[in-house]
Amino acid sequence: MSTASPLIIALDYASLDAALCMADRLDPARCRLKVGKELFTRSGPEVLDALHGRGFEVFLDLKFHDIPTTVAGAIQAAAEQGVWMVNVHASGGRRMMEAARERLERQGLETRLIAVTVLTSMQGEDLVEVGIEAPLAEQVERLAMLARDSGMDGVVCSAHEASRLDELCGKEFLKVTPGIRPSFAMAGDQRRVMTAAQAVTAGSTHLVVGRPVTQAEEPMAALAAIESELSGG
Numbered sequence: 001m002s003t004a005s006p007l008i009i010a011l012d013y014a015s016l017d018a019a020l021c022m023a024d025r026l027d028p029a030r031c032r033l034k035v036g037k038e039l040f041t042r043s044g045p046e047v048l049d050a051l052h053g054r055g056f057e058v059f060l061d062l063k064f065h066d067i068p069t070t071v072a073g074a075i076q077a078a079a080e081q082g083v084w085m086v087n088v089h090a091s092g093g094r095r096m097m098e099a100a101r102e103r104l105e106r107q108g109l110e111t112r113l114i115a116v117t118v119l120t121s122m123q124g125e126d127l128v129e130v131g132i133e134a135p136l137a138e139q140v141e142r143l144a145m146l147a148r149d150s151g152m153d154g155v156v157c158s159a160h161e162a163s164r165l166d167e168l169c170g171k172e173f174l175k176v177t178p179g180i181r182p183s184f185a186m187a188g189d190q191r192r193v194m195t196a197a198q199a200v201t202a203g204s205t206h207l208v209v210g211r212p213v214t215q216a217e218e219p220m221a222a223l224a225a226i227e228s229e230l231s232g233g
């Protein structure tokens, strides 16, 4: 099932059963789901079949970062499982991203391909520690433009950078933003956070939401509260 909702719920669980339990409480007409490293490493492709079978579109978030041939092969493998979106780290560089794009095109695969700029858990001082002296916003812009020029459909960025990336890369370029904290939720380990409504106003095209929905007593009620924030309610 295809949905017009910008919401992507992160199924960050340690077991297939726990992930499917949550999926069964959500509605594929009102959100997409994200499968990340922990769940996929434990369950393998079985989780993708199970979620597709329930009608969900899936963002497979494995953030590949390796030599170009290895990443191109991994992206092909992901796309052949029928996922809606996959990602790489933009810091893997132009040749890596171009190889991934080329492989999808050669195989006629339509999975959306995006690149992570700077993780939303990072701040300027974290970048300095890994040898990047540029201000965080500048580093995000640099990686987003490199991603666009290397054929990516969009980027993962925080909502704080979305409006600038709208100007630089255009509206069509996807801005997938984690670090969404509805007015009722805690920031936790996230550093660059915004509410869903603020993020969409800033130019985010898709919003990744994990714990504010998955740890809510009533996940669909939490999702409905976010929808209501989005529609100005």
Ligand SMILES: O=C(O)c1cc(=O)[nH]c(=O)n1[C@@H]1O[C@H](COP(=O)(O)O)[C@@H](O)[C@H]1O
Residues within 6 Å of the ligand: 010, 012, 036, 061, 063, 087, 116, 118, 119, 120, 121, 156, 178, 179, 180, 190, 208, 209, 210, 211, 212
């Ligand atoms: O690629 C991602 O999805 C991602 C990139 C990023 O910069 N920051 C980030 O938090 N994420 C993911 O977004 C989700 C956020 O979950 P919550 O913090 O629980 O809402 C997690 O699954 C993270 O792995």
